[in-house]
Amino acid sequence: MNARLLALLPAAIAINLVIGGLVNALGLPLYLDSIGTILAAVLAGPAVGMLAGGIGQVLFGLINGYQWIPFGLVQLLIAALAGLAASRAGFRLPSSSLAWGLLTGLLAGALSSVLSYVLFKGVTATGTTAVVTLLRQVGWSLPVAVTASSLLLDLVDKSAAFLLVGALVRALPLRMMGRFPRAARAVGR
């Protein structure tokens, strides 16, 4: 691992762990806890994104409780899809970022719902669980309620994350773009 990646990974992981606090101030139903993973995958490839997401999730578990570690699998999936999007100039336009964000949200939501149902019986992050409780109250079965709430929140969350990373990468100074050639490919330059 070269020195630049050694410097990038802690920053990407810290972004994943800290940005949620910033977004909380807006009171939006977003976590954005995969922005660092997506950014690392766009700048340095899917393997680096997976490292950032995987290690970040382990550290998140260390600080907030190990029960969150299995969701590292979702981070790996997001990194793989962000890397794929970057290799196909998926961040060239806001619309293409949104499309990749929706696809990622769909797949990540499906995986989260399986983990949430099998390991936690539907009770995980407070916002998602509140939606599950609401759906259960109107008569939906637990597996359907868990799947629907995970899909809904992940579609919104990952779309926002991809849009933000796309806007950021398109605005990167040329000097920075030169250090991370994959970023140039991600925005179609």
Added chain:
Amino acid sequence: MTLAPGALAARAHPFTPLVVTAAIAVAALAVPGPGPALALYALTLVLVVTTGTGQAALRALVPLAPLWFFLFLLHGVLGEGGRVTVEGISLSRDGLALATTQAARLGAIATASLAMYAGFSPSRFVDAVAEREWSFSVAYLVVATLLALPRFRARAAVILEAQRSRGLRLRGSPLSRIRALGPITFPLLLGALAEVDERGFALETRCAAGSARRTALAPPLDTTADRLVRWLAAGAGMAAVAWRVVG
């Protein structure tokens, strides 16, 4: 969290709490039914108190309280199957058992991991990794991230205050709040990338990415008791899995 200097958690080899916490997490997921799960949670509480990290048990209640509430609501109140009336409230018998099991499991896992974090010393961890000649990159990543977190949190707070003082509205319609996402996240992201650039050069000049063997400055003592505890914890974790598979 500050530990007493003589606390067991502060004196133990850095790998010992890691193995014990992992074993508790594995056992928690493996134990069947409310009885064994509650017993494991109780054992975890005794362990954290005796090792001097008892405050972690209280800190764990912060993330646990909403999860416990939703477990009770989702499975106890809204669960299916036979009903039982407690204090005039109709509850699902199976749902209550499931909620209790899951609550105790999460309690054991969160308490153990927060106790381990309370006793975690980045410098001792790096020395322990260097002494074993394991990958410096992995140790650096763990430690650099843990040290970066408070810095990033402080920067995020400053950005939020700065944008507020410039008139950014953080409340209002969902659309105006979505518009505020960029102004509060971009400065943090761009600042982080600028730091990556500087830090990359600093690491390169120190040959941080090289594969040369590093000398541990003050390797932590790995006592027989530490090794015994690690083996016992690993054995207990595997026994819990075997109990689940066979039973």
